[in-house]
Amino acid sequence: MSIDWAAIGSVFGVSLxxxxxxxxxxxxxxxxxSARERATAQGNSAALAVTAAYLCFAGCAAAVAWGIHLIVAKA
Amino acid sequence: MENFSLILAIVVVTALAFDFTNGFHDTANAMATTISTGALKPKIAVTMSAALNLVGAFLSVEVANTISKGLVDENGIRPEVIFAALVGAILWNLVTWLVGLPSSSSHALMGGLIGATVASAGFGAVHGDVLVTKVLLPAVAAPVVAGLAAMLATRLSYGIGKNADDNATRKGFRAGQIASAGLVSLAHGTNDAQKTMGIITLALIAGGSIAPGSNPPTWVILSAGLAIALGTYIGGWRIIRTMGKGLTDLQPQQGFAAQTSAATAILASSHLGFSLSTTHVVSGSVMGAGLGRKGGTVRWSTATRMMIAWVLTLPAAALVGALAESVTDLGDWGTALVAVFLVAASATIWKLSRREVVDSSNVVGTEEPAGVVTTAIAAVTPPPAGPVTDGLTATIPSPAAPAAPATGPATTV
Incomplete structure (x- = not known):
């Protein structure tokens, strides 16, 4: 019986x-x-924070797309 | 010939019934945290999950008979053996649903298959090493992997988002949670609907109805996808309640961390060839998210009962599968007897479940997420009287009392 420690390890690492x-x-x-909302409340703009926020969400969306790709590609 | 196709028809119907129980047993995996944090209304959540399960079933054309492949000797598998295996799996799924415990549908199916095979061909036909590497090890690894990831992610997320606006946080994390729950549903559809397709195809091959090595016929894909989607839509509300509320009280931020960890672990494991049970992964990630928040608690009594159910799943389903197989061995009337028993037992379990109904209306206890106001109200008023029975009021966890979690709130039976 051979336990595939490498597979367990990589699943563990990647998931984490x-x-x-x-x-x-x-x-x-x-x-x-949330910084934008605070800035709007004070009459300031928070263009940098908002741009960064959308970049972050774009990164997450890319990860979701990759996930869907994995599901479909397995087929 | 007439007789032969009859047993095949029975196997196909039973397999679809299993697929259905699989669907409603596992709705909780994708949607329990989404429902309990209030990201989606219960009905909308199960509808979305059902739709994605259906889509997932169609994404794949490969016969996913990993269940039958390797674990037991495929030679000499007769339709009766598969039928007996399915009987074991369905009954175990229904019993665990009745007591509201999430357990792996795949383990139930494998258990049933092992039991039926042992009864039919002896212990030699089961590959013990495959059992350890494919079943036991993943069962231990899954909750640890997903739980640890969810715990660290929760902790980090609370650390980073400390100063963020409360309202924006709540809304944002709910949206994120819906996305990751969708991924879990989709992955579930591709994996679990495939298992049933594999089983039906195996039965058709074993029965000589289609040639060995064929792809599943379109009607098999369609009916398996529909069965799992229908089951998901009906919703295993009892299990959703345990998973979403019974283990720990989740805030949207924790729900997001839990669901993301679950989606990641499921995808990573299926991609890297070390398959983990969806149920085990989600249970682990929910507990991890519960532990990750400061002041968060996990109800270990519920967790313990759940883990006992995991340990029992395989042997229990195997035992029923073995018994069913020995009865079907007695001849056609034996098979008929098992079929009648399955229907009767299922009806009895359903009847028992009606004593204390759990559905979309009372699955979370309150319609609103447990915010400050709800917490304050819960602290000063007795549990709401209403259509709920006495036994049920005890099961609604009071958000105001996280310090005394072990007794009342965990009772789901």
Whole structure:
């Protein structure tokens, strides 16, 4: 009986890194949007924060697209 | 010949019934946290999950008979053996649904198959090493992998988003959660609907109805996809409640972390060839997200019962499968007897479930997410009287009492 430790390890590593990375990215995006609301409330603009926020969300969307690609490609 | 096609028809119908139980058993995996954090209304959530499951079933044309391949000796598998396996799997799925415990449908199916094969061809026909590497190890690894990832992600997310606006956070994370829940549903459709297609195709081949090596006929793909989608839509509300509320109380941020971790672990594992059960992954990630928030608690009594169910899944389904196989061995009337027993047992379980109905209206207890107001209200008022029965009021976790989680809220039976 051979246990495929490499497969377990890579699943473990990939899951950990991707999950933490995605959630962090998404949280940063939310933080950016929230900065906009605060800035609007004070009459300022927060163009930089908003741009960064949308970049973050774009990254997340790309990850979702990659996920769908994996599901479809497996077929 | 007449007789032969009759047993085949029975197997196909039973396989579709299993697919249906699989669907409603596993709705919770994709949608429990989405429902409990209020990201989607219960009905909308199950509809979306059902649609994505159906789509997922059509995405794949490859026969996914990983279940039958390798685990048991394929030579000499008769339709009766597959029928007996399905009986074991369905009954276990229904029993765990009745008590509201998430357990792996794949394990139930494999257990049934192992039991039926042992009864039919002896222990030699089961490959023990495959059992360990494909079933036992993933069952242990899945919750650990997904749980750890969800815990770290939750912790980090609360750390980064500390100063963010509350309202924007809540809204944003709900949206994100819907996306990751959608991915889980889609992946589930491709994996689990495929298993049933594989089983039906195997039965058709075993029965000599189609040539070995054929792709599943279109009607098989269509009916399997529809069965799993219908099951998902009906919704295993009992399990959703356990998964979404029973294990821990989730905020949208935690729900997002849990669901993202689950989607990632499922996709990574199926892509890297180390398949993990959706149920185990999601349960683990929900617990991890619960532990990741400061002051978050996991109801270990519920978690323990759940893990006991996991351990029992394989042997229990195997036992029923073996018994069913020995009865079908007695002849055609034996097969008929098992079929009648399956229908009767299913009807009994359904009847028992009506004593305490759980559906979309009471699955989360309150319609609103447990915000500050709800928490305050829950702290000062007794549980709402209404259509709920006495037994049920005890199952609605009070958001105000996270410190005393172990007793009342965990009771789901």
């Amino acid at each position: 890194v991707v999950t933490v990375g995605l959630v962090a990215l998404f949280t940063l995006g939310i933080k950016g949007l």
